[in-house]
Amino acid sequence: MQQNIKTEDVKGVANAPNANITQNFYAGTNTNKTQDSKHLTSLPPKNPNFIGREKELNELKNTLSQKDGIVSVVNGIGGVGKSELVYEYLHRYKDEYKKLAFIEISDAMNIEELFKSNFQDGLHLSKEDNFSTIIRRLQSFEKRNLLVIDNLSKQEDFNKIRVLNGNFEIIVTTRVKFDYSEPLNLKVLNDSEAKEMFLSIFQTNEPIDSILKYLDNHPLFIRLTAYSLKEEFLTLDDLKDEIKNNTLPKIDSTDDKTFKEHLKKRFDAHFTITQDEQKKLLQKLAIFPAIEIDFKLLKIMLKEDKLKAKLQKLVNKGWLTKKENSYKLHQIIKIFILEEHPIEYNQISYILKNIGEFLDPENENNIVANSYEAFIPIIEELLKQYEDNKDKYITSVLDALTFLYYSLGDYTQSLKIQQKSYEIRNNLYKQESKEIAKNLNLLGIIHRSKGEYDKAEPIYKKALEIREKVLGEDHPDTATSYNNLAGLYESKGGYDKAEPLYKKALEIREKVLGEEHPYTASSYNNLAGLYRSKGEYDKAEPLYKKALEISKKVLGEEHPDTATSYNNLALLYESKGEYDKAEPLYKKALEIYKKVLGEEHPNTATSYYNLAIFYKDRKECKKAKEMFEKCINVVEKVKYFDIPLLELKRALKSVNNSIKKEKKSKFNKKGKLCKDLTQG
Secondary structure, three states: OOOOOOHHHOOOOOOOOOOOOOOOOOOOOOOOOOOOOOEOOOOOOOOOOOOOOHHHHHHHHHHHOOOOOEEEEEOOOOOOOHHHHHHHHHHHHHHHOOEEEEEEOOOOOOHHHHHHHHOOOOOOOOOOOOHHHHHHHHHOOOOOEEEEEEOOOOHHHHHHHHHHHHOEEEEEEEOOOOOOOEEEEOOOOOHHHHHHHHHHHOOOOOOOHHHHHHOOOOHHHHHHHHHHHHOOOOOHHHHHHHHHOOOOOOOOOOOOHHHHHHHHHHHHHHOOHHHHHHHHHHHHHOOOOOOOEEHHHHHHHHOOOOHHHHHHHHHHHOOOEEEOOEEEOOHHHHHHHHHHOOOOHHHOHHHHHHHHHHOOOOOOOOOOHHHHOOHHHHHHHHHHHOOOOOOHHHHHHHHHHHHHHHHOOOHHHHHHHHHHHHHHHHHHOOOOOHHHHHHHHHHHHHHHHOOOHHHHHHHHHHHHHHHHHHOOOOOHHHHHHHHHHHHHHHHOOOHHHHHHHHHHHHHHHHHHOOOOOHHHHHHHHHHHHHHHHOOOHHHHHHHHHHHHHHHHHHHOOOOHHHHHHHHHHHHHHHHOOOHHHHHHHHHHHHHHHHHHOOOOOHHHHHHHHHHHHHHHHOOOHHHHHHHHHHHHHHHHHHOOOOOOHHHHHHHHHHHHHHHHHHHHOOOOOOOOOOOOOOOO
16 A cells, blocks of 8 residues: 655645545545535435424424524433434425535444534544544634534533533434433324324234324334334234234333333344345344444445345335434344344354455545445444454455545544554464465554654554565565665655656556556655655656546546646646746646635635635736635635635735736836735
């Protein structure tokens, strides 16, 4: 796995996101998500079959508008529909709010990690941003906004988020009661709503009041029982006989124990020997957190033929819920399966293997990690359940988790996870093995990204030494180690040490991977950047052009990394004084960033800034003013930019003063009045 190419190649912004051509390890920005700027996070799916709860929805709305605007939707047991209620409220009234945010709590992750991963795109977070930064940014939004947190369980976590109630109305679902919040005690359905839910699944003209009473109007068990009837696992007469003869466990919504009895009865009826395949799938789903999981993730993890059809069968039986393209196993059912019908580790280890291979930091498929941050709570849950199994499958998902946290800029957490992977592999493999070299390489990348060069250097050297010995010089992984060590030397100003290593990496990649490969493009870009830093522009230009050509062909014209290649080439031409060549390339980079990443993105702001400086240096003050104004407008919205907002405003003021003086004096020569950025 290789370190990214130098972020210094983006003019003016040393740590701008996406200032690289490859998507390895730090995988750039998620270009597959299209997120409304109103939505600070992805929203939960809407349930088109939501039933009843009008009284509770009105009460929730009225309570939010009073006092502190914080409501806890509370019930001590699960399955009564707390989540469904707040999802319906969010979708029903979302047009009344300026900003919307939703967090679904997983027991395996703490709230700070969840905020970082969920708000990554909506707030354009950088590696330096932490939980406090996120809270401050959320507090900066103008009223009125809505934050929904599903399944919050700790008072200390509640205390961390309630500071947002100045400009956010906050709804949390929970099984406990929190201080400083108005509780909405959600009970089971009323008689008419319970009947409506039952009949929406299983239609009958027969009286069902006794059934609903026996199920205590509990939504989860109404659904499970009604689906049992619909799928003909039992008849209505059989069900009534079971109730009459007391052979059907009676649900008591104040007692969790009755839930298990009822689930056992339904499970034994639904999953006979002939349906062992469905039973195993349900057992596998129980190892995941009880959250909405998109089908594309399930497909990656399970790799089963006709998976969607198999999942639908579980939906039809009532064991699984489906909304849009995601599936969820209720916490009550999850716990029942894990306790009563657990699956053996050797039957699910392939799932860990699939995740590890898909999210391998050294995978040549160039996975954009930010697109798959939803894997984080899933991996955390798996590690929590199988922490005693210290094998190659566990290390593979630890590497995947390292990759995901690194892509979010959380280097501290990434390092902690990778150190754990290294410890396990140390007990599994010899010191001189490709597996240990992989750990060392990843550890080196993280230390370098943290600016800890003295720690990174011996680790990089050890990884290179092992790879040369075990894999040989002409191997892509060995080339990666040459590349990473070169990048470290360049960061320290050791150009003479860096150049031969960059060349060595390029030589191997051209030979083994071919010219048209992202890793080869990375080597062209890295070497070009080194030459530009040394002022050897004639050597840099053909390499930058090659990198751009590959990026366009492999990644496409409309890709952030292609935009960065345009930007790098523009910077080179500007350095050479070839302004006519530089300007259209800067504009091209801006055009791509705006189209792919959107107007309100740090990279777009970077492009505006680059053009502003370009025009300022060219004494084209009016154009510089326009670009500075647009840059400032974006920076004020994204709340993140390497150059302080005050400095940008000073630069704009300086340009404005120059324009005013130009108008006053007809004797000044054209283009002599733009002041230096340090003035004004």
